[in-house]
Amino acid sequence: MLETLLPILIFSALALAALGASRRVRLWRQGRPSSVPILKGLAAMPRRYLVDLHHVVGRDKVMSNTHVATAGGFVAAAVLMILVHGLGLGSSESMGPILGGLLLAASAAMFVGSRFVARRRRNPPARLSRGPWMRLPRSLMAFSGGVFLATLPTLGLLPDDFGSGVLALMLAAVVVWGLGEMVFGMTWGGPMKHAFAGALHLAFHRRPERFSSKQGGRRSTGLKALDLDDETAPLGVGTPSDFTWNQLLGFDACVQCGRCEAVCPAFAAGQPLNPKKLIQDMVVGLSGGSDASYTGSPHPGKPVGEHYGTPYGPIVGLAGQALVDAETLWSCTTCRACVEECPMMIEHVDAIVDMRRHLTLERGQTPNKGAGVLDNLIATDNPGGFDPGSRLHWAADLNLPLMADVKQAEVLLWLGDGAFDMRNQRTLRALVKVLRVAEVEFAVLGTEERDSGDVARRLGDEATFQRLARRNIATLSKYRFQRIVTCDPHSFHVLGNEYGELAEPGIPAQYEVRHHSTFIAELYDAGRLAFAPWKGGRVTYHDPCYLGRYNGEYEAPRRVLKALGIELKEMERSGFRSRCCGGGGGAPITDIPGERRIPDMRMNDVKESGAGLVAVGCPQCTAMLEGVVDASAEVRDIAELVADALVEPPSVNATGSPREPVVKATAEEVL
Amino acid sequence: MQPEQQGLEVAVLVSVGRHPITGRARRAEQDARGVELALTLASELPGTRINVLHAGQQDINSEVALRGYLGMGLNSLTLLEQPEGSDAIAALAAYLTKALPPLVLTGTRAECGEGSGLLPYALAERLGWPLVNGLAAVETIENGVVTLLQALPRGQRRRLKVRLPAIVSVDEAGPVARQSAFGPARRAKFIVTSAIHEPDRELTQWHLAPARKRPKRLKIVKAASARDRFKAAASKAGGKSGQVLSDVTPEQGAVAILKLLEEEDVLR
Ligand code: SF4
């Protein structure tokens, strides 16, 4: 009986799955077009899965092994099952025993894997979703166990007449359950959907450049430009169908593992944003319906079940609620912690900025100080509305060489808007002192410099960003320099990673940009700087998001601190897991209330490390962390620490034997 | 709010503004507040049509500034095109006499050009319509009469009933203008009509120079405690010598003003 039943079951499950798949594909294709190489993507998929995805999953070793056993076992078991039971190769004289044996091994491996899945589900952490996810381990065991048992008679390990009794019927029922979850559920929206959508998402990812190649890991963090010349193109994303199809596909790949939720600073602060829920909201939007069936943690303060949406309906309600509330989108600091942790390589920040673009460019609904800041950027080229002519006032006594006078220099020192801020002016003055001692030939743009456009872009005002960027590019194109050095990681990121797309024929916009910590490390290695030994207390270092996760620079600041003679007390969350200071993405401007403040939490991290001083490398971080009341630690920029420790370099290096680079620091390098 | 007739038309006069620090063209503060009032009115009184009017030339600067108003959520703007140096009052008066919108909103003072703040008055005089300044809110419109809230110094408000058509000017007491969005601003259309060109003769005789900061009267507070300082800051400045004139003839009023100006050494 089993022998006749199994092929029918297998093929009907496959047929239903094919039907579900075509329905799911139709849902994704509601999105806007996006051209990705289909065949090349499919060919690259296995590598992206095995290398890039497992690089992220592998941060949790147990989970990674569990997944390898379960998923690997399943894929092998499914293929072999079709051959053995579906096509009846099990009864073939030559192939039967081999294939059957392999099938037993594969389903056994999967069974072991599912035991581990079950173990994690016994006391699931809050970040995991419940609901259908709670039955998944049992379904996995039903499938693997059912297939295992059903294969025994085929191999003659059980009597042939086993296949016709009541026991066989029960076994068939178990197999139906397993097939239902694993094959049918995969394309009809069950938990296994992540495997189907995830595989295709890896193949057709909107940022193919973020995957590693044989040459090594790569990074793709710059936001993509909106085409503003095409008046018919939508400005950002107002409805789920305004996303590109592969973005929708990406949302559908989410496994609700909640790793993003666990690292999100806005979520931790009790602001109404949970990146995992946001992605699930988009899944609700793309298929239409309400979020009532969501079983994970909500956006803090927003009960589940009150939001609903359709593929062509608004994401943020014009009046009242729709799919998500605007505060949710404006809570994000664009720190990229979620993207860094997401095993499915989902791009939360892209999606959030896309939706913000719609709110700002189409609806004029940038909250709180947002509209004023954008007006200032338009009228005065800086967010504070200061007189652009006063950009260099802090350096009135420093006699900084101006690019307009010297026309060329080795280093162009990019000041950033911190030039208007009295706290950051101290950092800038320290940096100038360091450059002078190291005899670096540098110049500044002075009043020709404008805001880099970082804040405008992250507040969704792509038009103002592009205007500022184009003007800066035109200014930069007038002068010759080898590299740009800046103490502002936001300017660093925008100049280095986001201007390139705006290059025009004859005006390239590719710059070699260095964070001041990188540049100081180079100067030190070249023997152009020497430091007095450190006499202060314990020090920790806060990785700015836009330097670390956005640009992969974890090492240079640590090298500089080491060169200063400082032994770092690392915070628990540092390096690629550094927790945001709360200052990015215009978050201090939109200022969405929460239960706690993000910088307070970060200062608490500093306190727990036992350090009395936190070294930073970003004007935003400095401002946010210094704004913490009753802080236990002092906040100093790396440039200030370096400037204070300067002593005459030994024999000022006329003959110059460059120092050996200091030993690599401990921060883990990521893709 | 009871709409007496559906489809009230509100005309808003807008000018090209100028940022006080950089001098870049932008939507003018007060005019934008006028547009804001009109938009609020339109959302409360269904059927209200807003006609935004600008008299002047069309160039890159004015386009940037005028689109600033359009981005607040307007579909179009009527541009009464005239060459530089033309008298806007003549063009606006001619247009308004024909279009006869019951309610005209305008900023109090332009941010560039003469900026004398006389336009609302000159326009009201030509049209023979009443003028109210310092509009804070439009409350109701009933039977051709509008009930307005007028802003007086130090946060005081006065309710006025005015027969339409009327011109109402808006200053900093009006509601803050909403954000201007790029998309709607880009899509909105200019409806260009050429207007009468009457050169502004007076302007040609003027000598223009950058304004100097005007001296401010110092309020000297001798206070011993924080409480006293707060009381002094919150109290009316120089309220002792003020006087309210009511039921006086225009002549008596003028004499009183002249006397005050002489006392204050403004006129010698
Ligand atoms: S970028 Fe940072 S703040 Fe935004 S959702 Fe991701 S983790 Fe949260």
Ligand code: SF4
């Ligand atoms: S978005 Fe990524 S990290 Fe977040 S729950 Fe989904 S799969 Fe996990």
